[in-house]
Amino acid sequence: MPLLHIAQLSKRYGTDKYALDGIEFTVDTGEFVAIIGPSGAGKSTLLRCINHMIPMTSGDVFFNDTSTKALPAHTLRTHRTQIGMIFQHYNLVNRLSVIENVLHGRLGYKSTAAGVMGWYSTAEKQQAVEILQSLGLSDHMYKRCDQLSGGQKQRVGIARALIQNPKLLLCDEPIASLDPSAAKIIMDTLKDINQRLGITIIVNLHQVDVAMRYAQRIIGINSGKIVCDATPHDLTPTIIHQVYGSEAGELILDFGEQHAQA
């Protein structure tokens, strides 16, 4: 069943050239999609158009078969509550505790008064504790976020997204600021969320090998256009070089091993 359909989506900043140019693809419920492409290709813009953090110029995004093109403010908030987002720089409120940051994920469901005052129900607090336990953060629950390591901060970011009970997770370079071992924990966590909770995941990645290992499907973007849309198995070095607009041998690719595993 299609969860998300991107239809001829274009985005132009001012009068510059198009950051996204006629993007079209469909994501089914439960898929794990990786988006790869060089810096400035439009990966971040694409993710942010899906939850309308950046207004699109033309085209449409269908979520649950519903157009989200011209949503009134209230419906837009409802749309966003169904989509969790994870960021490269975690985007936590560093001075607040871990549990407070996790509970921020519930703010989309709240009235202005409840949101401003930060009133959370017992059930919500209970859920926050459970999610933190499942992510191995129960010891850090009352710590301030600025005392955590990068990998721990990113797990708090994931917890904040999960407590939204989202149908879709958008991950914008979730491991770009992490060391390899923390990066592996984060990617394993995302894979687990995808398989155990059935949450659809779209993740922007710089690391082609990580995309090939974790994703079911890889979409390559260059200059705002889709260059390839394939399973990791079908992805050849030639296609990858097309995505990055480079000659063979100019990329750091660990390709033989990947295909041997696949």
Added chain:
Amino acid sequence: MHKLDFFTQKRLSFGLFVVVLIVLTYATIIFTEYNVAKGFTAIPKAVRWATANFYPDAASLKKLPTILLKLRDTILMSVASATVASFCAFFVAILGSQTTRINVWFSVLARGIATIFRNIDVSAWALILLFSFGQSSFTGYFALFFVTFGFMVRVLIETIDEVSTDSVEALRATGAGYFTIIAQSVIPSCLPQLVSWVLFMIETNIRSATLVGILTGTGIGYSFDIYYKSLNYHAASLVILVIVLSVFAIEAISNRIRRAVL
């Protein structure tokens, strides 16, 4: 060849800068008929006069209760103007900051207002306000209020943009409303800097209030003015001593508060 040009050019432009500075200094000395030698030889004379006359004696200590009463007025006026102006400035800064502005025009307006209020000096404000309020505490209060307001809008805009851009994005993505985002992300992120700047403004205002007091005939500045003009140098020096000590005390207190908040 190219490299050589680069360094020669740098040396030349620095040399030119030094020459301009020397010419400018010399021209102003001639223009104001300032005698450099006389200026420096006057310093020991000034010190001799100060040690002979400008110290508190027993008679002037009798005036201490009156002086302390005036000091209390000045401190209260400084604290009141700093806190109320900062409170108002916070709301304007929210409209002015890139992260939290409602639209570009509000932002330009907020920054413009801040620039006007900030760039008119506190003594100029006092003189302007003398027309409206005459020689009363209001004049001093509003002069300090306006300058604090302009300064605080500016630094708070920068603080908000620096500290909370990321977490504001995250909360927007959860579907949280505008006021919820301000209360849950902007305020907790900015709080330490906010407190720190308010304390800084209280310190600054106590110093300015003395000067403003001379103009508006209120507070400790007025005491100094009266004693000085009636040639009671002992009492005037006591006033200075009291001001210096109170500034030290306030700074010590505010440093403690800063450490506690951070």
